[in-house]
């Protein structure tokens with residue numbers, strides 16, 4: 126049984142005062158875990174404030190544990206601050222910093238070394254979607270971005286069509302089901318049926334309170350990675366409640 130996961134990605138938003146949003150998130154959940162990934166500056170204070178109510182993660186890490194890499198952060202540092210997860214290969218990292226699949230795989234190894242769960246993001250661009258290349262892109266990103274030894278214990282997959290991120294556009298639930306089912310088949314081919322059955326596959330891209338219910342009712346969707354709507358407790362709370370009820 127896969128435990129559902131509502132994950133929030135605050136991206137480059139949020140000063141200390143934003144931690145007040147945690148006060149009104151739902152508690153007493155029976156079926157789902159909640160993860161919030163704030164800017165690195167807020168990880169330790171968020172962990173201190175949230176306690177066991179939610180998991181806290183980073184948004185990126187370097188592949189190395191230490192070294193002369195100004196401005197980067199090691200997976201060990203995230204863990205030391207209390208993080209349990211790290212988002213890797215987000216499309217904004219891939220676009221803004223030219224991150225390749227091989228770099229994402231190296232970072233996923235670093236996450237494992239530090240005891241973090243890697244939330245590995247994959248997804249096609251609008252041009253690739255329009256060209257009908259979605260499944261080919263997903264296959265090659267999965268093959269390139271997951272290191273050997275990836276397991277359901279140390280990996281979560283987030284399917285995030287680039288054209289759906291921050292745009293208000295969302296694939297149909299049939300399209301989401303098709304891609305998520307395909308991801309599961311690819312995981313089976315690469316890592317075996319146990320990994321395929323047990324790995325949580327999140328959908329991300331313009332998840333809002335108004336569409337969360339139908340997305341969570343879609344086959345092979347085990348939760349969401351939520352950007353903009355995770356910044357406000359009212360919206361993220363409604364999404365969490367919808368997932369817990371799904």
Ligand code: PGA
Pocket residue numbers: 134285289290291292329330331332350351352353354
């Ligand atoms: P969005 O972002 O929910 O604002 O579309 C999702 C993401 O980038 O993870």
